[in-house]
Amino acid sequence: MSGHSKWHNIQAKKSKTDAKRGKIFTKLGKELTVAAKTGGSNPEINTKLRDIIAKAKSANMPSDTISRVIKKAAGELDGVTYDEIVYEGYGPCGVAVIVNVLTDNKNRSAGNVRHLFDKSGGNLGASGCVSWMFEKKGQIMIARKEEMDEDEVMMQALDAGAEDFSASEEGFEIVTLPEDFAEVRESLEAAGYQFESAEITMIPNNTVEVDMDAAAKVERLIDNLEDDDDVQDVYHNADFPDEFEG
Structure with missing residues (x-):
């Protein structure tokens, strides 16, 4: 998929999230609930939950809302099964x-x-x-800013365990194996980078x-x-x- 299409998808998702924030948060809440019920409420142990938390944060879901959903899911032994x-x-x-x-x-x-x-x-x-036709991968998108050095971003991503790195006028795409996604994301987050999106996805x-x-x-x-x-x-x-x- 061309660089334009990747960033088009990201921007389209962001605009939809802004326009339909309540619905998007409801869907993310459902994902968090299922992950917490099936794998436990501790994201340090439950890697799927940790990945969905990252996805929710990239959609600007408030941290207290995320925590509230997980706590509620942990206390619900009965109810709807998805x-x-x-x-x-x-x-x-x-x-x-x-x-x-x-x-x-x-x-x-x-x-x-x-x-x-x-x-x-x-x-x-x-x-x-x-x-x-697709591969399951971790994908992190970082918007380009003037103060960013492309080589520095690339080396930090690769040193953290990224599988691939590409740059365009809009920003940087970092691709990881699914099992390495959390470690790479957390390393870049600790380095101060903000993500346009960060999720496990299907890349064509x-x-x-x-x-x-x-x-x-x-x-x-x-x-x-x-x-x-x-x-x-x-x-x-x-x-x-x-x-x-x-």
């Missing part, structure tokens, strides 16, 4: 799409996701139909170039999926045109 489901399919122009869902009603979620794919002119596929091995018309259709599908209460994350391999603003 299933984690991954849907895969093709959106407009053959763009590969992966949808992560946390739901208490599988039939509702499957119907909603299928409807949105169909509505976009795409189609929902079988498990594994597009996931082979290859991308599909889309024109302006197709980009708008893909963006609409992503927006509609993310607007569904059961959908936690949406990944795709569309390469948006440089002039596309979304």
